[in-house]
Amino acid sequence: MTGVAGTAGRWQSLRERIPAPLADAGLVALAALDVWLNLWNETSQGLALAAVACAALVFRRRFPLTVLLLTLPVTLLEDVVVAPLAALFTLAVRSRDRRLLAFCVTLAAIATAVPSPLDVAGAYDRPWTLVYFGYPLATAAAPVLLGQLVQARRDLSRRLVEIEEAKDHERELHAQAVLARERAQLSREMHDVVSHQVSLIAIQAGALQVAAKDTGTVEAARTIRSLSVGTLDELRTMVSLLRASGGDATELTPQPTLADLHRLVETSGIPVELTGELPATVGTPAQRALYRTVQEALTNVRKHAPGAAARVELSHDTDEIGVTVTNAPPTRPSLPLPSARQGLVGLQERADMLHGTFEAGPAADGGYRVRMRLPARQN
Template sequence: MRPPTRTPHGPARDALLVAASLLDVWIHDVGTHHPGELAAALLAACALLTRRRLPLAAFLLTLPTALFTDAVFATLVALYTLASRTHHRVPLAVCALAFAVCDLTWWSWPSPEFTDLDDRQGLIPLSYSVAQATAPLFLGQLVQARRELSLRLVEVSEAKEHERLLLAQGVLAKERAQLAREMHDAVSHQVSLIAVRAGALQVGSRDPDVKEAAATIRLLSVQTLDELRHMVGILRASGSRPTELTPQPSLADLERLVTGSGIETDLRTDLPADLPPPVQRAVYRTVQEALTNIRKHAPGATATVRVRQRDGTLRATVTNTAPSRPALSLPGAHHGLIGLRQRAELLGGTVTSRHLRDGGYELRLELPVDGPQ
């Protein structure tokens, strides 16, 4: 037997069927002359309450009313339930035959003698009983087949979706592997050459400013190479096993960031050490982007970084003076400020920027310290 299937409207449906069975008993006027018939009919009606948990037992309890009365609604419902919940065809056929025999016996009750098959008129009760037995049988099997077909369709859909995800992951893994090769073969090689040339310039030059600039270039190149190697490792391992992500920056890394920027910067911070990590990362990325833009667009400028918290609001301001020499034309994605604004909006804050009257530039980040994380 299949395990009972519980539906949200199951109890209400059972109660409605019991009421319909009792109405069937009343319509056929069962029990007027034989109280035993009424007892059998009431037992059949009550047995419908157990048809979901014990379909076979419920059917057996409804058989007496089919044998002694013509109120067979409860028996038909029990037979339908049994047919919709069992895969064993032989016991199901036996139950249907039992119902047909009981129903056919009632036609000749109280002399339970089967109709003479040579009499065509006698075939009417036989055909009627067989039809009554096969109708709920076939209907229950049809409902069972439909239910199982729906389950199979769901399983097929889930299997196809899983296959699609696996295919997408395979394509993504191939693309990441190709990207890792390109980064390793092209980008890493070029950055390595930059680091080597900067080191040679640092050693061979006698100009202190040139030596300092070369040292900064070499330091940044080495850091870039380390990050590239880590990214290549993540891309190559993607899809095979979880990888350890690069440690995310915090406010403690601001001083190292400013020192390695190669820009004369005045850094002043007045913040507690227990700020949420997303807020610390937002401050770090804002200062990092501002210093990068200063190097690209305001060579020779000095910078001022102020980070403080007042009245539940964190403010990070990066300003720079006017450039002292022409800016070089460098490639850029022009997505830095957009990314900063999106990060700030996720934290409930804002990022603003403006040109200063003296030719400088200001970038300001404002975040609610207790805002959404």
């Protein structure tokens, strides 16, 4: 079988290198030579059938079944093999109907095995002809099997090309997914870290502008606050653009954990009460999510509730761990700092990735409450 497959592959390779018109001309010439060498019935009928069989080979690619049927009548009068076998091969290469191919093989074998001329064979020839039927049957089956192997090889080559294209597409999608994760991670870190610091600068500059008595100091504070507000606005635009191309992100760089929570509270610039604790077994992704929740909530308190105190409560039970950040109502008007609520969107995404819940909304006393709950079993 390996040898036959190799022959089919070499035959297909040879056919692909030879131009179709040249191949057709060569095949017609070969069929004509076969007829000339085996011509014994020189009647006009025999010559006409032979000419039709040879000429029909030119159209075998477009009408393979019709060409086969046109090559079979000459086998009843002449001992020719090239034209019908070539037609059988072409039909086998182009057809996937196994029943049709089996019928054509049988028909070609019968046409070859029938005693010729039909009106001369005697009764004593019939049993020999029946036994002899196995030889033309095998002869007719050979080009069909070879054609099917060529077809299978062509399908396999096409399938390999499709697989390579699918792999290339998959690699491209993977690269795009990695880029999207990096963009989403970058957008979240820009919001959580950079905007956190810039908003604090803006708030401190605003406070200095109000408290300073010196004209130069007031003007410098106003400039610092103006630049900080503009930077926050630019950051908001950049975060929106990055988030539009991002997806569910994975952490790509070392991130703060709950061990850094006390320092975050101490440097927040507002009165914060930290209560509760979490077990040491809390996983790193959950620690990062809870830390970012506290960071975002305290940043929002400074931006939107100046003068308000905040309370950070850590809690856990057998099923869940969580953090709740609640702030009182503001004691003075807030500064008009730009905001697109991207931080809350990022926290919701973190909660979704960890199969938890996130809530943010006004509290009953006029303040604001942010809460994240995560499954304890995933940590």
